[in-house]
Amino acid sequence: MVDDKLRTPGAVRDAERWTAHNYHPLPVVISSAEGAWLTDVDGRRYLDCLAGYSALNFGHRHPQLIAAAHAQLDRLTLTSRAFIHDQFADFCRELAELCGKDLVLPMNTGAEAVETGIKVARKWGYQVKGVAAGQANIVVAEGNFHGRTTTIVSFSTDEDARADFGPYTPGFTVVPYGDLDALTAAINENTVAVLLEPIQGEQGVVVPPEGYLPGVRQVCTERNVLFIADEIQSGLGRTGATFACDHEGVVPDMYLLGKALGGGIVPVSAVAANADVLGVLKPGQHGSTFGGNPLACAVAIEVVRLLATGEFQRRSAELGDRLRAGLEGLLGKGLVGVRVRGLWAGLDIDPALMTGREACERLAARGVLAKDTHGSTIRLAPPLVITEEEIDLAVAQLAEVLAG
Structure with a gap:
């Protein structure tokens, strides 16, 4: 070549x-x-x-994002969440407003956002829904790609991603993507969440049948189950809307965001949800050294502002x-x-x-x-x-x- x-x-x-x-x-x-x-x-x-x-x-x-990064590099790059820095509140507020949610939990990578969503859903299930200890279950879809941690590959159906990385984490039920009947049948009294990509990217940009996402939203509401939308690849403008869920007027209980949120400069991810969901976390129960750091927040604020213009x-x-x-x-x-x-x-x-x-x-x-x-x-x-x-x-x- x-x-x-x-x-x-x-x-x-x-x-x-x-x-x-x-x-x-x-x-x-x-x-x-x-x-x-x-x-x-x-x-x-x-x-x-x-x-x-x-x-x-x-x-x-992008000039606006590079300028924000340069300006922040000259002032402050990291404090840890042990302290509050001057970019943090603006980032969380503006992203929460973009998502139409009460709260934001910043992390670094997409996989961390997914892991955070899993932990929050389980804790919500035990503390709010009343699921018996150790019995929480999350329904996921065949062909999914949510990351490559040990827990996430436990419910992957891609053998390249999964093989030889066991023992696998329990607590997940896999159903065919786009099959609302199968998803509904898989939900039981121990189900705390349905975790889906509104469009499956790694699988080849697979768009679900029309009406599928609204159907998922309805059944989750009826059965008191959280609908978690992994918009890490599909979100933030990629599909012609802020979120891929927007195409069918669907609002999930939790958005998982990443990739574009860092503007191609630093890794930034986040979980956005209302206080009745993210509020189950208390100090010491979840965290990240670099999550929500000043440099990441300064760049991500500008990303959110670019998106806010439409x-x-x-x-x-x-x-x-x-x-x-x-x-x-x-x-x-x-x-x-x-x-x-x-x-x-x-x-x-x-x-x-x-x-x-x-x-x-x-x-x-x-x-x-x-x-x-x-x-x-x-x-x-x-x-x-x-x-x-x-x-x-x-x-x-x-x-x-x-x-x-």
Whole structure:
């Protein structure tokens, strides 16, 4: 793919030599980026159609976010939650208002937000619902991706994520995604929560049937069960709305947020819920050294303010229509399935043509970076700052790859 005189091959070899092989990255070595574009160590430019799994919804080095980070770096970076810093209350208040919730609990990574949601739901179940000690159960969906901690992979149905990491944490019931009857049947007197991605990203941007999320909301209300929406990838403008749940007018009891909340600068995650849910936690029962640190809060405040204007949600919806039209034009021309919600797409390539990995390698050679998942499926999730012309470029390059 590259000339041996260039820097990329050596950098790739060094990375493979000195790191555990828990990822299989494309042989591209990035050295700088701005907006929707990346530049490698040899000066070649690539259109970023992954956006750090939606961590870069606002593009690389968004000026407003970079300015907030620089300003905070010059003043204060970390205090721990043993003290209160001057960015903390503003971040929690503005994010709570964006979510329409009473309280926010800041953490760092998406997996930490999920773990926090699990702990809060169990404690709520024991203290509020009255579930017998040690009996709390959470209903989850097949094909889920909520992170990679020991507890989270315990209810994964992806054998690559799960195999050989047991013994597994009990307390979860897995049902088919999108099957409301199965979900309803799985709820019993010990069920404290239903934990779902409103759109399954890692599975290939799988959108549930219309009416599914409202049905989940209704049954959770009727059975006194918390509805926890993992909006870590799908939230914060990605789908053309602030949250993917918004498309069907659904408000969960708890939002799990991350990725884009850090503006592509620092890891920031959070749990947002009302006081009758998050209020079950008392001092010493849960925490994080870096969660809610000054630098994270300063950046995340600006992220929330960008979202509060609605501009990025509108861009995602409008440009998503253009992306959908372009991709659907490739059905029967190498694509056998297309799922699009906002600027988020799952594409199923005819497996007789190539694997998803091969497609991503060929796209990279043409200056477009994307990510494969599950055989011949690839995902597109460009930054929300992408232009119409850049969307057309990505679709055109994909068409060339599919045409051979």
